Amino acid sequence: MIQPLRVGPSALPERFGARFVTRGLLGRGGFGVVALAQDTLLGGEAAVKWLPGLSPARRAALRREVTALRAVSWPGVVALLDEGEQDGGLWLGMERVHGAPFPGGVFDQLQGPLRDRAVALLLTLERLHRAGVVHRDLKPQNVLVRPDGLPVLLDLGLAVGRGVTAGGADEVAGTPRYQAPEQARGEAVDGRADLYALGVMLTEALTGLADPWAIHELDPPTLAALRALTAPDPDDRPASAREALALLGVEPERRRLPDGDPLPSSALRGLFWGPDVGLHLAEDAAEALWRVTEGRREAVAATLDAWQREGLASDEGGRLRVSREALRQLTPLAAGPEAIEEAEEAGRVEEALARVEHQLAATRAQGGDEVPWLRTLTRLALSLQRAPALRRALYELGRAACPWPEGEALLHGANRSVEGDGPGALALLDGLGPVEDPRLEVWRHALRVHAAIRCGDAVVAAVLASIAPLAEHNPELSASLDGWRGLVAYREERYAEAVALHLRAAQGKPTRAGRLSSRLSAASAQLDAGQLDAAFEEAEVLAKEAAALRHTLFELRALWIQRSAAVRAGRPLHASPELVEAARAAGALLAQIALGEAAIAWRAGQTALALSFAEEAERAFAREHQPGVILARALLLTLRPAKKAERVKLARALAAEARRCPIPGLTLQALALCAAIVPGVDAGAVVKLAARLPPALQGGRLELLSGEECLGLVGAGGTILAPPPPDP
Missing domain, CATH: 1.25.40 (Serine Threonine Protein Phosphatase 5, Tetratricopeptide repeat)
Structure with missing residues (x-):
């Protein structure tokens, strides 16, 4: 139930930053409150944790949560959307998760849905622990089971990880009912404390009591599993979530390879899931496997099993999926400034980033100065221009012994720009002012320009004018x-x-x-x-x-x-699902690539494939607030079956939207496709826009149609667009 906005003696802010508009109160606790908010950037609802006080303990708790959420990004953990400070308080914007407290139902045996949910939660914990994060407050209220059955971890405010210490008054924090004995005693904890809490939750689900000893009437395998999870001594519990999965009967099948001579790297590629376009996952995983096994079949099978047990690979329909992050862990690296500089200069940014992370870890272990490595890490993450790299860099900065506000502000500005929040990014970067590191200062200006592009031509002109005097004596900036x-x-x-x-x-x-x-x-x-x-x-x-x-x-x-x-x-081209999959997996250029492949499939008569790609393009364009959304919607209007009256209504509305588009070529194509549904609509505008095309483009195609085809659709001569052949 959504509660009124007022909380205690003061009201919740009407907005959190420029992004979230407060709608109500979801809950409260000792840390502060959780507000329901509207996400004006991505649409939909969000949950905003609000800490109106700035005591050191509260600030440390929120910093731990931000750091932990940056370290992990997958469906089993609530997604971090944004964060900020205002009105003397701190806030943290997260996705709103709809669901019931774990286990999300009533069960009398550790089978079926309860087992599936326990397995899913263990897989999430395994990845969390591999990222160096221990939750420390696992309880039903902090694990919501979505309607589709997936458990999602919430509230990482007590989480700790490598380089992140709990400290302060909450050293023995957590919920006593689910605390492992060593945590209750204030001792150092690791992932086994989370396994203990899961064991208590499962015991409670099966017996109605959170008493590890109230399990004697359960069947022997369940009894053995719960006793192992809730053993008082952590050394008697499973050493990892992966081992705990074995207690529930989840074990990866050992792979068998036919006897024979050692295999070349190319032959190992078929063991792995792609795509190789853009990501080169199968190719690089095969190379990493060959490097440690030299293709010896027994060693290959054993290594694949080990990668699965360690969470470096997961089964994907009979083939193994190894992420780019896992490949970095599997690649031997020489560190040192020379190797990093050489890799960066050569453009091997991923390799340079991995080397910096390796060097940063060594520096931390020795208690050395982290700042030079954090600067290089930030520059490389900005160079990659991808959200995962930005999140990873923010995570490392969050773990730093000494905060580096300049670097965090740069990365936040880049992240906001990637998400489409141009005004927010520009305000943050302008407020930061000049950065001490000259190469990072160039990046600050680059981010300012890209943010300004989302704010209009006048803002772009003003930003460029502010940069011009600075570039006169700076060759890189020039x-x-x-x-x-x-x-x-x-x-x-x-x-x-x-x-x-x-x-x-x-x-x-x-x-x-x-x-x-x-x-x-x-x-x-x-x-x-x-x-x-x-x-x-x-x-x-x-x-x-x-x-x-x-x-x-x-x-x-x-x-x-x-x-x-x-x-x-x-x-002639064939549509490439692999290219769309690569863009989806990389989180880059998905809208443009999906629309391009939709157009290819449409002209080839592959209606179902074209529809799928066009829908993905429409979602991506809308998410990024890009004008290309009108072209995706125009193609969808052409592809989707609907009654004539409904299609006419939609076409008129889309034509009105297209007239407001600032890019003439997009407007031209969208209006022409609408005219195919509502004859005569905007025919004059189509003729004028087609005449504005550069001479070299008059006969050639744009994203979907050529100028001649647009004229043909409004009956103004040109080329009549033949309907594509139907799906076979």
């Missing part, structure tokens, strides 16, 4: 400024000028990754300038370079440019 001016030229459809500016920027960039980024921007401008052969050939080269560097974002971007050039030139 090169970057050329690139940012190229972005403005591109937005204003001055494509030839954009190409020249980006190529000039590439010449002045000090790192290979920077040069690649500028060359990709030049190829993108060539694409819209109608220089399709040049764009295709350059993107083909850049995709190979990015793949060699394992720079996922750049490789996906190059592949998108290459395939877009091929589509616009009328070259």
Whole structure:
């Protein structure tokens, strides 16, 4: 039940930051309150934890929770959305989880749904513990079982991990009913304390009592499992959540390989789940496996079993899935400044990032100065431009012995920009002011420009004007400024000028990754300038370079440019589900790639596949507040079956939305598709917009349609778009 807004002597803030609008009160506790809020950025509801006091213990508790949530990001743990300070308090925005306290029902045996939920919770705990985080307050109220049966961990405010200490007055914090004996005594705890709490919860679920000894009437296997989990001595409990799974009869099957000669790396690739496009997961996992086994079959089987037991690999329909994070753990690294600098200069950013994390861990173990490594870590995370890398860097900064506010502000600004909150990102970055590290200062300006692009042309012009005097005596900033001016030229459809500016920027960039980024921007401008052969050939080269560097974002971007050039030139292509899967897994360029593959599938008559991709593109564009959403919706209107009256109503509404789009090419295509449903609607606008296309694009396709096809759809000559053949 949602309670009124007032809490004690003061009211909840009407907003938390610029993102969350308060709707009511969900609950309260000793730490503060949890408010129900509307997420204005992503839509939907959120839960905002609000600590109006700033006592050291409360500040430390929230910092631990933020640090823990940054370390983990998967469905079994509540998602961290945002955080901030205001009105003398701290707040933490999280997804709102709907569900019942664990186990989410009444059960009389450790089978069926109860076993499934216990297994799912153990798998989550196994990943949590592998990330170095111990929950320390596991209880039914902190584990909500969603309607689909998945248990989700809440409230990591007492969590501790490597480099994060509990400290303060809550050293023996937790809920006594579920506390392990060593935790109640104030001793150091590890993941076995969470296993004890799970054992108590399961005992309570089966007997109605939270008494580890009230289990004697249960069947022997269940009795043995619960006794092991709730053993008073932690050394008598399972050593890990993975071992606890074995108590419930969950064991990965040992893999068997036929006898024979050692296998080459290429033959091992089939053991792993992909995609290799963009991510190269199967390829790199096979290489890592061959490196430690040399293809010897018995060693291969044993190593795969070990990877599964350690949580480095998981079964995915008969093949093993190894994440990019796990591959970093499996790759032997030499650390040291020289190796890191060489990897960064060569553009091997993922490798450089892994080396820095390795060096940072060693520095912490020796009690050394973390700040230089944190600076390098932040710069590399910003270079990757991916949310997982930003979260990982924020996690490491949260664990630092000495806070580094500049770095956290930069990463928060980047994160907000990635999520589409341009005004919030720009306010944060402008408020930060100049950064001491000159290379990070260049990144601050880069983030300012990208945030300003989401705020309008006037804001972009003002930001660039503020940078120009600073760039006169800074070659790296000057090169970057050329690139940012190229972005403005591109937005204003001055494509030839954009190409020249980006190529000039590439010449002045000090790192290979920077040069690649500028060359990709030049190829993108060539694409819209109608220089399709040049764009295709350059993107083909850049995709190979990015793949060699394992720079996922750049490789996906190059592949998108290459395939877009091929589509616009009328070259035959097949839709690539693997490319969409790679973008989905990487969290990068999903909207653009899904729309491009939807268009290819649509023209090939693969209606079901086109519909699936178009729906994914529409969700991604809407989530990122990008104007491309109107094109995805126009394609969906074409693909989805509906009654004529409903289609006409939707087409009129979409046409009104398309007229407000600031990008003429998108408006042109969306209006033309609407006109196919409502004859005559905006025919004049379509004719005018088609005439505005650069001469090189008059006959070639855009994202979905050519200018000639748009004219044909409104009966103004042009090319009549033949309906694609149906699905076979």
